[in-house]
Amino acid sequence: ASGSPSESPGAVSTHDNDHEDSDVDPLISKFPKFVEWVRSHDGFVDDRVTIGYEPGSNIRGMITTADIPAKTEIMHIPKSLIIGGVDWCQDFETIKKEMDMGPLSKWFDYFDFDDSSGSRLPLEWDRSDEPGSARRELQGLTPDDFTHRHIDWFEGDWGCLSGKEMTDLDFQAFKIYLTRSMHLGLVPIYDLMNHHNGKINTYLEDDDEGGVSVLSLVDIPAGFPIYNTYGRSGEKSTNDLFGQYGFVEDYPQLWRWNDSGLDKLAQEKEDHAYQRYVTTGNNDVNSDENPNHLGKWLNRLNFEPNSPFYEVLVISPTVAALLPTKHLTGALGNGQLSLDGWRSEIDNHHATLRSSQVDAIHNNAMRTLNSLPTTIEEDEEIIRIEKRRMERLKEFGREDANAADVVMAIEFRLAFKKALRLTMEVATREREAFFKDTDEL
């Protein structure tokens, strides 16, 4: 009962601030026309999906209008609708050419419905780290060192622009590709799903001709967001996602950081004790991206750490796994796990984690927190003040991009600090649970 071109789904707007009426919000009201365009080019879209602003976050994304049982094909996008899939630079050129053609492009309806200019990325921040800048507000925390990495490469001598100046159209094409493409290229309608590693409810199946289907992983109730993931199996940390997309993901969060001081010491001195605590090597399991999700991680008895850096997997404000294994992070983006399910996985993990490693991450989290210029409580107050300032500016009709960037940066560092504080709490609270090395008994 779905998918015929004459049955275009409606669109709902639950947004309560800027987009009160879906009739006047083209980012919502143009959805039926967009779906018709997909279908008229041999794409398939289930009638039970629409577009709306997600309650809570107010982020536009795909939502169900009726129950969708598990293992249902929700969309199929044939290769003929996908742009690119060759490499960054060629895909960029194709996108730019099509955008430039305006209504004459086959993808006009796709570009017309796109919302990538509505998101703000750290690479759009002012580059300076003078007081008052968003970069300065990161207080040196990762991704302070790579906020502009993608654009620097893209514009640079070895990137797609080879040092040429970037035009507005270049930037538009660059941004849509950076924020929306996947391994097959730029995939219309697929890219309307938002990210959630915990409530992930879809998986992908490539077809034999270069197209792709999205299927439901679990039963999805009516009115629920349809989620994708940007970092399957713990491949990308919460810091990475913030650095690239500019949002702090919901739980579960995977925070990753480095101890630059100790790193230097370890490099200078091979037998430094740091070597005992930090593992090295590549995260090879995570490059084995299996779109068929479940099962891959379930049977894996794997004690290998997910990352050579300090890492904490935060499940809720009080539950976290210190130095998670690949086995644990393998669940991220591949399936849903209840809080009790996480707790029992984490208990098993902590029972095998050496106390000496726990001490190292605890001490590092403490040192990092103590070295930062503001506390969690101060940040909470600063955000309140900054937000009020922004609201006042808005009332006077002035939108200040830098003020919004600053709030974004402070919100990120606050979430990071909470993860560091939780790391210390878990290390202390569960002291008895960790594995005691024989020389520590």
Ligand SMILES: C[S@@+](CC[C@H](N)C(=O)[O-])C[C@H]1O[C@@H](n2cnc3c(N)ncnc32)[C@H](O)[C@@H]1O
């Ligand atoms: C592939 S698009 C997803 C659909 C998009 N929101 C839209 O309406 O077209 C990716 C962009 O959506 C936003 N996004 C996706 N998941 C998000 C989340 N969990 N929190 C905040 N923003 C999110 C980010 O701006 C990201 O760059």
